[in-house]
Amino acid sequence: MPGKAPPLRFEILGRLAARRDGQELDLGPGKQQAVLAVLLLTPNRPVSTAAIVDSVWGEDPPDNGANVVQKYVAGLRRVLEPDRSPRTPGQLLTLTGAGYTLNVPPGGLDAEVFQERVKAALAVRGAGDAAEAAGMLREALAMWRGTALAGLNGPVFGAARERLEEEHAAAWEAWAEIGLELGRHAALVPELIRLVADFPLREGFRYLLMLALYRCGRQAEALAAYRDARAFLDEEFGVEPGERLRSLQVSILRSDPALAAPSERATERAAPAERTMERAAPAERTAERAAPAERAAERAAPATRAVVHDLPSPLEPVAGVPPTAAARPAFSPAAQVGEGVPAAGGPVMWTAPAPAPAPAPRRLPWPVRGALAMLPLLSLGTVTWALISYFAARRGSRALGLAAAAYFAMAAVFLGVASVTGDQTTWWDIPVMASLLATMFGGAVHLAVLTAEPGPSARPAGDPNTVTVPLIERRVRREQARSLAVHHPSVARRLGVGRPDLPRTFDDGGLVDVNEVPEHLLAALPGLDPYHAKLIVAVREAQGPYASIDDLVTRGVLPAQVVRALYETLVLIPPDTEPDAS
Structure with missing residues (x-):
């Protein structure tokens, strides 16, 4: 009686291999190895001779395919079951009416072991032991020796390789996510850079790399990683990054506290009362300093006159008004009595100081x-x-x-x-x-x-011919342009309403289309700095055009008081949904 054959282990997570007691076996010529690979893709299940021929030879099968397959199966039996006598039926590689079956014992195929270890690691992660799950995933990933089924070509092997590589990438991504949860972002950066290079089409690795860089205090590099992803996808496929990646870019630009590591967020929640007291003291001192200025503004109120909705555009100075006055923000500190202060709620009120008594016209002697x-x-x-x-x-x-x-x-x-x-x-x-x-x-x-x-x-500073008349004319032009944008958006687009960056002849009163103008023109608006201008552009690219001016507040892009101050300057040209009658 022949002795029982030692346990075998098959490997497809890399170059095809079979080992007995750690010693690699000689599997014979390439076509014989391909036959074994076909049987390993469906272990413990029969595979017909026609399926083996189609998988191994594709569109160029041999004339006697069944005999050739039988020849290679016999060669595999000699390698895998060397102690079997020629007349004894095979126990490992058997033939039934449905085809050939390769009987692989539990734990005998590295791909199945890898899948089982990944499932167990994810279950441990779900139970709350992230560190143990990370270790189990790393052990599973160590089983990979290279590209799955390396050296084997054909549609069947290509599909199997793609499936296995997807499982490989998903395991790496889960391992990296756990590492970020554990606060290991600094150690993860080199690994994520390698993974982005190995799996360039998988946006999940780019997302994790951006997040890890940001948590390391490398915000500029995180945004550079987004630009690289965008350039790669545009050059290769002509598409933009996915919504998840775009939203992360916007959050990084905002320095969103939600992006901090879980350990850092837990530290911030540890002593909320202490931080509240720390913030309250400066706030009280600020209120105390602001109170005299508010009282002074109230005393000066009867001596001021209000010009409603007549803020000059910062991009086009009003004739007769000094440039510094035309570009003054619409929400100057209240302590500067007589400067522009927006009313709390409601329409924007631009309060100008009451003109001093006009001096008598002076002529030369x-x-x-x-x-x-x-x-x-x-x-x-x-x-x-x-x-x-x-x-x-x-x-x-x-x-x-x-x-x-x-x-x-x-x-x-x-x-x-x-x-x-x-x-x-x-x-x-x-x-x-x-x-x-x-x-x-x-x-x-x-x-x-x-x-x-x-x-x-x-001439006196408050002469209507130098200030009031141009402001009124500008307001009329703005109202006309707004009406044109609402009722005939296609005409408004052709005339360049809200686009001071384009050559045009139509005077829209200095309107700015927040959905179209470039970043540098937004930064020139009163109260907006380059950071908020970049944020406006990033959010409209990531989340789509703004539906209304108030959408700048609801999306968290600008504070409400800033939007109120710019309400008469900003405009949104709606899409042209019907042909223009004119």
């Missing part, structure tokens, strides 16, 4: 005015252009600048022709005399008129 008017006569008109240029620069007048250029041209004609002709009489004498008279007498009269009227600097 009459001796100075007379001297200035005489200079063109005394200089034969050669300095007229210089005097007019001074007034043009002082008043910022384009018309005076053109007049100065005309005076200069006439003076140049007079001096040029006079130096060439000398005492000779020519037809040039007529334009020369006309230029001389215009620069002398015309310049004298012009200067007398300019010096007789007060300059714009003498």
